[in-house]
Amino acid sequence: MNKKLIMGLMSLFSLTSLGQSLNDYKIALIPSKFSFQNEDNQYRINTTVKMYLKQKGIEAYLSNEKLPEDFLDYNCDKLFINGVEENTIFSTKIKFEFKDCKGNILFTTDLGESREKDVATGYNLATIQSLGSFNKANYKFSGKSFDDEIIQAKLKEMNKEEITETKIVTVKTELSYELIDKITGENLVLYKTSTPFVFLTSFKNRNGMVVKKDNTWFFEYLEEGKVNSDRLDINF
Known part of the structure; x- marks a missing residue:
C-alpha cells in the first residue's frame, strides 16, 4: 500500500479517536491564569477561550469564578484546558490542549500565530486563530453520563470517612x-x-x-x- 495513503489513514484514525473521546465531555475547566501569563486573564485569553467553548456547546468555567455546587466533587467528567505558548522573537504563537482528569491529551488545537507588534493584539489574534482549528475535532456531545462514576466516587469517599471515624x-x-x-x-x-x-x-x-x-x-x-x-x- 502507498506509504502516503497509510500515513493518511493513520492520521484520520487518530483524529477520529480523539474526537470520539472529546465527545464524551460537555464540561470544561479553564485556569484563570495559564503558565505563560503574569496575571489572571492577561490579554483576555482565558475569557476568550471560555466564550468560544460555550459557543461550541461546552459548559466552560474559569477556575477563579463561582462554580456550581458539587462541581469539584468529581473531576473525571470534565475537560481541563491547558494553554501552551511557543513564541519566537518576531511572532506570538499559542495552542490549547484538551485533557482528561488523568492528564491524557484528547485534542490539541493548531498553533495560532500572529506577527502583530502590539502584544495584547498579537495574543488575541493567535488565540482566535488557534481556537478556530477546534472545528477539526467535529465536536458533538455524545450524551454520555458520568452519574454512575460520580455515585461510586462519593460512596468510596463515604466509606473512607466511615472507616476513619470508626x-x-x-x-x-x-x-x-x-x-x-x-x-x-x-x-x-x-x-x-x-x-x-x-x-x-x-x-x-x-x-x-x-x-x-x-x-x-x-x-x-x-x-x-x-x-x-x-x-x-x-x-x-
Missing part, C-alpha cells in the same frame, strides 16, 4: 483512656496526669508519655540518653 474505639475510665483498634485488635492505655493532653503509657515495650501538640499526638520516650518523639495516628 477505626478506633475509646473506653474511658476514671483514671485512663483505652484505645482499641477495631481492625488489628491492638490497644493502648493512656493514664491521666494532672496536665491536660499529657498521658503516661507503655507503648512498644517502652515507657513514656503521650502528648498533644498542634492537634497531633506524639509518644515521647527516653532511649539511650535521648528523648525521642514518634507521631501517633490516634484521635479520641
